[in-house]
Amino acid sequence: MINDYCSKNGHKKVCLTCGQGTGSRTFTSVDDMPHQLAYVTIDKAFLHKSEILIKFSSLVKMEALASGATIRLRYELFRVGCNKQPQALGTWMYEEVGSAPVVFEEQEESFSFIYCEDIDLAACCDYFVQVTLVEVNEALVTVSNGRIAAFIQTDVSYSCCDMDLICGQGNGSVVFRQATIAQAPVTIAHVATDTSCLFKPDVFIEFSSVISSAFRVQNVLLEFELFRVCDDGIPLSLGVWRFERTNTNVPSAIDNAFSFIFCDKMVSSGCYEYFVTVRGIQLDVGAPGIYLGVTVDNARITAITQLSTSDLHENNHMKDTFNKNKPNIDKAKNLALECGRGVGSTTFTSSSDPAFQLAHIAIDTSCLCKPTVNIEFSSIVSFENLVDEGNAQLRYELFRVCNNSEPISLGIWFISRIDFRIIDQSTNSFDFIYCDRINCPSCCDYFVTVKPVDITEGDISVSVSNGRMAALLQEG
Incomplete structure (x- = not known):
């Protein structure tokens, strides 16, 4: 069995292709044209019998x-081949449906997802994400910072696709309080990379976390910033992502996922460290009461490095440089991709409802020594009828089970809307990454369950859907 698996999959390689964002767009009317927020073009050489994440x-x-401010956005992922019509692959909704009075004046948060498929195409191929305003009332909405990347597992053997998967470290939780909001930025996660044997490397950074704002928080503005530093030099800022809620008029608590991806195209090789800081810009508290501040926790970061594929096929000088360095590059380890499956959707209306398995993935590491496995997960969560001081809290839990043994819990993430009195519906993505190390070769299943922790019966329902999983794995 082991020999069969290795002979079947050992010749495959995973290649990274970084896409492009296309700026921002502010929608004011449902008559506004849809906006293409990001796109990525796949080299036709990779498209024959490929798995793509x-x-x-x-x-x-x-x-x-x-009052009554409402928006509904539809995110759609399309694939289009040369001279063909775009094919819709999936839809993800973002919704905030309010009643009187206004819940907040401004709100900014992340929206992310993954999609995995098998394709067999012989021509060029583009993937793009389009955003459409479906409904709006007394509100403006801006989409921005669109970023997209593709991981392609193919039979085509390109040395430039040798990659390295590096698991970073979270630095624990950081709590912002009104008295300490002006403190210096706090490093929440970091990862070190070594690209010294790669010519003009691409570095893919992935970050995920959870933000919890407690009772009586009226205004909150946080800035997440990604830095790169080389050989103890001066950190270079690569981008800023903001989380904001302004002039919240009711006492409430919210747990939200906050995540982003970033593709860094380097002009030189070396040892680089990437780290994410969180800075509290504003934090105001309303009427006296229970107040615990704003917490950022469950921070995780992963880096994937690859020799640049941008010019190797056309520039002979670069090919010569590549060939000279090839003995070192050949030491790089191959990356493997596995696509998982979602198992439908469910709606919770009571705290006693049973847990629901939202997605799962099976991997075989029989021919890998102490493999590293990076689990990718995304989903959609919708809270409805949040009235009468209702509460709703869900617990996401990631499990691993190997060789038919007992499942082991690897991590827990919470999402909640507590004491939200005047929102009719709130829909957003909930996603995370998790880097796992397996000591012994085995066949393993990973799965994510969702369980209600606290739901005010009769007032609130919470739906979870669009669960998707994928795994990138590499020999340790």
């Missing part, structure tokens, strides 16, 4: 103009 992240900002 698409990763996408963005920011959404809503500005409420009056």
